[in-house]
Amino acid sequence: MHEWLNSWFPYVMKKPEQFLQSIQETLIMTLWAGSLMFVFGLVLGIILTITREKGILENRVVYQVLDKVINLFRSIPFVILIAVLMNLTKWVMGTRIGVKGVIVPLVFGSAPFFARQVESALCGVDGGLVEAAKAMGVGPVGIIFRVYLREGTAALARGTTITVISLIGLTAMSGYVGAGGLGDYAITYGYNYNRMDIVWASVIAIVIIVTVVQAIGALIARRSTH
Amino acid sequence: MSGSIVLDHIVKTFPGSSDPVHAVRDVSLTIPQGEIFGIVGFSGAGKSTLVRCINLLERPTSGHVFIDGTDLTTLSDRELKRERRKIGMIFQQFNLFATRTVFENVAFPLKHTGLSRGQIREKVTSLLAYVELEDKASAYPSQLSGGQKQRVAIARALATDPAILLCDEATSALDPITTSSILRLLKKLNHETGITVVVITHQMQVVKELCHRVAVMEHGTVVEEGDVFDIFARPGQAVTRSFVDSAGGETAESQFPACAENEKLLRLKFFGDSAREAVISQISRRFQVDIVILSGSIETIDGRPLGQLNVKVAADEKKLRPILEYLRELKVEAEVMGHA
Numbered sequence: 001m002h003e004w005l006n007s008w009f010p011y012v013m014k015k016p017e018q019f020l021q022s023i024q025e026t027l028i029m030t031l032w033a034g035s036l037m038f039v040f041g042l043v044l045g046i047i048l049t050i051t052r053e054k055g056i057l058e059n060r061v062v063y064q065v066l067d068k069v070i071n072l073f074r075s076i077p078f079v080i081l082i083a084v085l086m087n088l089t090k091w092v093m094g095t096r097i098g099v100k101g102v103i104v105p106l107v108f109g110s111a112p113f114f115a116r117q118v119e120s121a122l123c124g125v126d127g128g129l130v131e132a133a134k135a136m137g138v139g140p141v142g143i144i145f146r147v148y149l150r151e152g153t154a155a156l157a158r159g160t161t162i163t164v165i166s167l168i169g170l171t172a173m174s175g176y177v178g179a180g181g182l183g184d185y186a187i188t189y190g191y192n193y194n195r196m197d198i199v200w201a202s203v204i205a206i207v208i209i210v211t212v213v214q215a216i217g218a219l220i221a222r223r224s225t226h
Numbered sequence: 227m228s229g230s231i232v233l234d235h236i237v238k239t240f241p242g243s244s245d246p247v248h249a250v251r252d253v254s255l256t257i258p259q260g261e262i263f264g265i266v267g268f269s270g271a272g273k274s275t276l277v278r279c280i281n282l283l284e285r286p287t288s289g290h291v292f293i294d295g296t297d298l299t300t301l302s303d304r305e306l307k308r309e310r311r312k313i314g315m316i317f318q319q320f321n322l323f324a325t326r327t328v329f330e331n332v333a334f335p336l337k338h339t340g341l342s343r344g345q346i347r348e349k350v351t352s353l354l355a356y357v358e359l360e361d362k363a364s365a366y367p368s369q370l371s372g373g374q375k376q377r378v379a380i381a382r383a384l385a386t387d388p389a390i391l392l393c394d395e396a397t398s399a400l401d402p403i404t405t406s407s408i409l410r411l412l413k414k415l416n417h418e419t420g421i422t423v424v425v426i427t428h429q430m431q432v433v434k435e436l437c438h439r440v441a442v443m444e445h446g447t448v449v450e451e452g453d454v455f456d457i458f459a460r461p462g463q464a465v466t467r468s469f470v471d472s473a474g475g476e477t478a479e480s481q482f483p484a485c486a487e488n489e490k491l492l493r494l495k496f497f498g499d500s501a502r503e504a505v506i507s508q509i510s511r512r513f514q515v516d517i518v519i520l521s522g523s524i525e526t527i528d529g530r531p532l533g534q535l536n537v538k539v540a541a542d543e544k545k546l547r548p549i550l551e552y553l554r555e556l557k558v559e560a561e562v563m564g565h566a
Contacts, residue, residue, distance in 0.1 A: 132321035226366035
């Protein structure tokens, strides 16, 4: 096994701890940014769903403002977003470099996208169910938790999978602020030195991470569909 | 037991993209407790909107809704939520929660009502027994037939012991046999508990089998209202007539084919005792005319017999007049449907 790895991935095996370190960085960024993205995106998506036209707490102003802000953030390329949010990042995290320095831009880059995924998942919940719950005397909070989130679980799981996978894509750019990760590893140590085994090892690691995320998402979606 | 409904000058207007849509225009209805009240009309007549005004799923643009004397339109959100638990509702598409079992669906409205888990279990079990689905408690809605789904929906609507049950096209997605079984269940429910039932439908068959009184809606207004028997016996409006005809499964055209110059088509209606007399043979003998029976039926509507015969009489205008007079004496309603 060791022999085999040495012959196929010579430069990776020269400093395996570097490879493992970048995997760890990618996972940490994904986990932290992903958790925050999930919370913020979910809240924004719920607000979009209930304030939109014919929603349970219809509010034109709130919906329009949120809608525009989300579109704004979604239209800024991530690399530029890192620069735009520099001062905010510094203020929130105390630093603008390293893994800590990239969490804020990652959340801003993915939460609006996730909010759209949540909105579309919850809009897929049959309006008749909302109406039935209303008729049973259930209030807005009950409708959000007991109808929208519960009945939309499968669609939410699928939306989360898509967003987390795109988030993993964003973490590849975190090398710009010295946060490391597999993307940085592949470019800095692989591409720049023409050490293709490092590039391929990064690809394999990313594919495995994405596959696992996809499998978990599919499992949750399947479990919540009857 | 309570459950009286008074709709007082209900108006509901939706802001349309170009012109506002007047879904309900000034409807006033009084439905006493314990009655099964039907509201019929073609799609777009405003009946679905009207029924949603009863539990304020749609808030009327103007007008008041009184449930047992309480004006729902003046209540706070909290009070309205409590009031809605007294009004059950079932739907054409059943609206069951797909991620919950039958048991959980029925238990859904019982959360936060102060009942213990044991009490909820007991209540749900007895409701499922009532709709004859005890054995399906742990099934998911996707595993049920349409009729079973509607039974679960009925059990769920009854969970909070409502005084009123609103049925929005509850049988429109079901086949005729299943429809009949759901109607029997609703009838039994009304009979045993005295619950007030409001039925929205475009199927006159449903009105005939189930309702005590009926209102006919067209273009957002109630054009006719009365006992189901009277509406079937003497429909006053064109729209009512087309509904009554549709209940027989036939249109006026198919019942009355074209006929020759000196022949007349008559529709005869028999009420009560006159349904049991040999009217046709009497007329035939007395006036020396041939009578062909095209179609006929005797139905029991709301417990009273209503007979109808469609006949072709070989008589011209002059000969027909005394026949019509004689029929009037016998208290048989006759209507000349036309001739060649």
